[in-house]
Amino acid sequence: MLEYAVQGARRVAALDAAPGPFDEDARPMGVCLEIQHAEARNPHGRRRVRLLGKFRFWLVEAPRRHDEGFELGRCDAFFDEPLPPSELLAVQAEGEEGASPPAESAVEAAQLALCLLREQVSQLGEGGRHVFHSRFGDTPTLGVGQAVTSASLERLSFWLLGALVTDRAERQRWLGSVDTRARLVHCRDRLQAAGRRMVLNLPGAGSWMSPGQSAFGSLALLVAIVALLVAKAMGLFEGGGLRSLGIGLSRRAERNMEEAMVLQQLFR
Numbered sequence: 001m002l003e004y005a006v007q008g009a010r011r012v013a014a015l016d017a018a019p020g021p022f023d024e025d026a027r028p029m030g031v032c033l034e035i036q037h038a039e040a041r042n043p044h045g046r047r048r049v050r051l052l053g054k055f056r057f058w059l060v061e062a063p064r065r066h067d068e069g070f071e072l073g074r075c076d077a078f079f080d081e082p083l084p085p086s087e088l089l090a091v092q093a094e095g096e097e098g099a100s101p102p103a104e105s106a107v108e109a110a111q112l113a114l115c116l117l118r119e120q121v122s123q124l125g126e127g128g129r130h131v132f133h134s135r136f137g138d139t140p141t142l143g144v145g146q147a148v149t150s151a152s153l154e155r156l157s158f159w160l161l162g163a164l165v166t167d168r169a170e171r172q173r174w175l176g177s178v179d180t181r182a183r184l185v186h187c188r189d190r191l192q193a194a195g196r197r198m199v200l201n202l203p204g205a206g207s208w209m210s211p212g213q214s215a216f217g218s219l220a221l222l223v224a225i226v227a228l229l230v231a232k233a234m235g236l237f238e239g240g241g242l243r244s245l246g247i248g249l250s251r252r253a254e255r256n257m258e259e260a261m262v263l264q265q266l267f268r
Contacts, residue, residue: 010034110160140156
């Protein structure tokens, strides 16, 4: 599929649909991705590509299987509803004396969300900032060198959504939404509620031992680290000490421990 796309329109699609026959009433949703860069194959026959999301779509017919094994299908693109001009102003006009203050515009919500996100990035160590920038690119700057438009705010809202840890159900809800302002406010509220608690979508952030999970999770992480230091001082890690005492970790616990250790490296 990759070779076919690179030689053609350089676009692929990621479809969110359950396996099985095509169901028109279910309106399967997907995202069109443009191949920006494709590296040469490595000795293992794999190649890395950089993708850029272009638009969301609804699948409108059952896909057809290509001779090379992948599927082709027709789709209808959809976008957010255009924002009114008042939502594109950074400073709204003041109302009459005694009137309630004007509502926050979409631009103002976006500016605050970006400010809060930069504060989160500043808490990372050099390695963490490198991982963040390699994964999400440079943090966007709103209105610098270009006009703020409804389309630019839509792109920014999806960038913010991707940069934050979000469960699958919530992410799908906002991917299907056509309300740019609501998506920006949601990201702003997530960052405000987090404060200094890390909510960036970095490797290991989904672990229960991540300091971004909750205050209880941070306490559990501290207790776990202290326990590990004590166990190491007692020599329990030498010669299978924990195993000899009948203490073992499940695969899930070991994976959580590994993810947490990866995340801790990002703060160095």
